[in-house]
Amino acid sequence: MTTGLLGIFVTYGLTLLLALPLGRFLANVFQGHQNALDFLAPLERGLFRLAGLDEKREMTWQQHLLALLTINLVWFVFAMVVLCTQGSLPLNPDGNPSMSPDLAFNTNISFLVNCNLQHYSGESGLSYLSQIVVITFLQFVTAATGIAAAVVVLNALQTRTTDKLGNFYNYFVKSLTRLLLPLSLVIALILAFNGAPMTLHGKQQLVTVQGDSVAVARGPVAAMVAIKELGTNGGGFFGANSAHPLENPNFATNVTENVALALIPLALVFALGFYLKRQKLAYMIFGVMTVGFLALLAPTVYYEMHGNPAISQMGVNQALGALEGKEIRFGAAASAYWSITNTVISCGSINSMHDSFMPLSGLCQLLGMMTNAFYGGCGVGLLNFFAYLIIAVFIAGLMVGRTPEFLGKKIEAREMKIAVIVTLLHPLLILAGTALTAHLFAGSPTEYAGWLANPGYHGFSEMLYEFTSASANNGSGFEGLGDNTPWWNISTGVVMLLSRFLPIIGPVAIAGLLARKKVVPEGAGTLPADTATFGVMVLAVIVIIAALAFFPALALGPLAEHFSLY
Numbered sequence: 001m002t003t004g005l006l007g008i009f010v011t012y013g014l015t016l017l018l019a020l021p022l023g024r025f026l027a028n029v030f031q032g033h034q035n036a037l038d039f040l041a042p043l044e045r046g047l048f049r050l051a052g053l054d055e056k057r058e059m060t061w062q063q064h065l066l067a068l069l070t071i072n073l074v075w076f077v078f079a080m081v082v083l084c085t086q087g088s089l090p091l092n093p094d095g096n097p098s099m100s101p102d103l104a105f106n107t108n109i110s111f112l113v114n115c116n117l118q119h120y121s122g123e124s125g126l127s128y129l130s131q132i133v134v135i136t137f138l139q140f141v142t143a144a145t146g147i148a149a150a151v152v153v154l155n156a157l158q159t160r161t162t163d164k165l166g167n168f169y170n171y172f173v174k175s176l177t178r179l180l181l182p183l184s185l186v187i188a189l190i191l192a193f194n195g196a197p198m199t200l201h202g203k204q205q206l207v208t209v210q211g212d213s214v215a216v217a218r219g220p221v222a223a224m225v226a227i228k229e230l231g232t233n234g235g236g237f238f239g240a241n242s243a244h245p246l247e248n249p250n251f252a253t254n255v256t257e258n259v260a261l262a263l264i265p266l267a268l269v270f271a272l273g274f275y276l277k278r279q280k281l282a283y284m285i286f287g288v289m290t291v292g293f294l295a296l297l298a299p300t301v302y303y304e305m306h307g308n309p310a311i312s313q314m315g316v317n318q319a320l321g322a323l324e325g326k327e328i329r330f331g332a333a334a335s336a337y338w339s340i341t342n343t344v345i346s347c348g349s350i351n352s353m354h355d356s357f358m359p360l361s362g363l364c365q366l367l368g369m370m371t372n373a374f375y376g377g378c379g380v381g382l383l384n385f386f387a388y389l390i391i392a393v394f395i396a397g398l399m400v401g402r403t404p405e406f407l408g409k410k411i412e413a414r415e416m417k418i419a420v421i422v423t424l425l426h427p428l429l430i431l432a433g434t435a436l437t438a439h440l441f442a443g444s445p446t447e448y449a450g451w452l453a454n455p456g457y458h459g460f461s462e463m464l465y466e467f468t469s470a471s472a473n474n475g476s477g478f479e480g481l482g483d484n485t486p487w488w489n490i491s492t493g494v495v496m497l498l499s500r501f502l503p504i505i506g507p508v509a510i511a512g513l514l515a516r517k518k519v520v521p522e523g524a525g526t527l528p529a530d531t532a533t534f535g536v537m538v539l540a541v542i543v544i545i546a547a548l549a550f551f552p553a554l555a556l557g558p559l560a561e562h563f564s565l566y
Contacts, residue, residue, distance in 0.1 A: 004333025023270025058164035061512025092127035093202030106489035111138040113500030116475035121239030123217035143231030144175035146379030156511030187226035195249040229260035234348030280530035292374035304336040325356025343368035346377040348475025355478040359562035369472035390419040422506035427549035433467035451482035461557035
């Protein structure tokens, strides 16, 4: 038990140790200051010339969004063509077939929006070509898109009045060349030297210790897994994701991958402080996020390390914790930590089966995605928190009888309406999708029973988890659900599409509106947004919104299942 907890402390401590200097580095990169990777500038200029883009042209918030949506549309068309024809294309040594249109649609949307919900098994559902030019490619560019959008918001929050917020393509390319590509190379080398495959050869025939001949799937795994974690993507090369021994060979790679998935979300919070020269604000945001993270982590670690009471009543010794669905090489504590970091950070990769976790652990995983504001994904986590921040500023301003202000800019009706719409969209998509699916299952059990193996409390949790994961751009799942059907592929695809782009459009629009306003000098009545008191206010807003929206659904699923164990 002590060793498992020590592993958690070391992993989180190492993440913080790397995130702070990385945050300072990112602030320097996006402000155009001198940094250690300036030798890449000629390569970046060459890319801009090749694309016919002027990286120095300042853009309004509307132009930023137009650029973002346009390139995503191009990637969608490209990926759809490859996935639907991969069976006839090269780099397919195992002869995997082309995807059906509905599965291709879901897979395409899933990786386009940085969700990476997988309704297929990687080793049998994709060719090497698709793994490289669709999956790995999208995991790079979608992470860079989220980071670029976050930088646009940071530009808007600077103490000035303007409608010019930098250049989207400049931020996008630098996110790739100065952050994602170099760090992915380092992580991929660590994984490869620890046993993760990196080859274009097909399945390898091996003879087991029992004398059976088996074909072991392999491929360009190390490179894909590196950006899977670093870009908070989460899509596994293999169906078992990072529970697979070739995707996550040992405890050292487990720590490496876990540090990688949390590194950029934490670094961007610190980058905000350096970028805006308001480090107290960054520490306040980090503090709120960390309190929320720990509140979900602590009960999960406790319940997983203490085992299942129903199994204990059978006289089974659970000294190592609740190990069903977990890898013994990691243990209960490391698996519990991974499950919360990935659901809070919206990465979605797994090193154990979430479907096998204790009910209250599953509840904490769900809450991590339902709040969708504790660390979050690359860039977009900061944008989600920004919407809660605007609501908290508005409420606090009304409580003290002043016009709400944030960083010297007045928060008025337009900004508040956008923030509320963005915040309420998340529960609407989750709860409406779950309710409609539950109605379909109850109304036509013969037709839909094939995809739900657990029709009780846990079955409801599986449906709730699927839509929560889709809406939170997470991608993990309760794998007791047979989700490769037209209904699940299309419904979650639509949810992923709406839940990715509207929460980006909303905060960028708010930031653009604020940037145009005159700066209001701070006075005695100004509400400071960088204090612990205001942090408590923000946390209260997040908890209240999540509790009011999701408690009834959680009571029907994981809470009811928990009490049924006793």
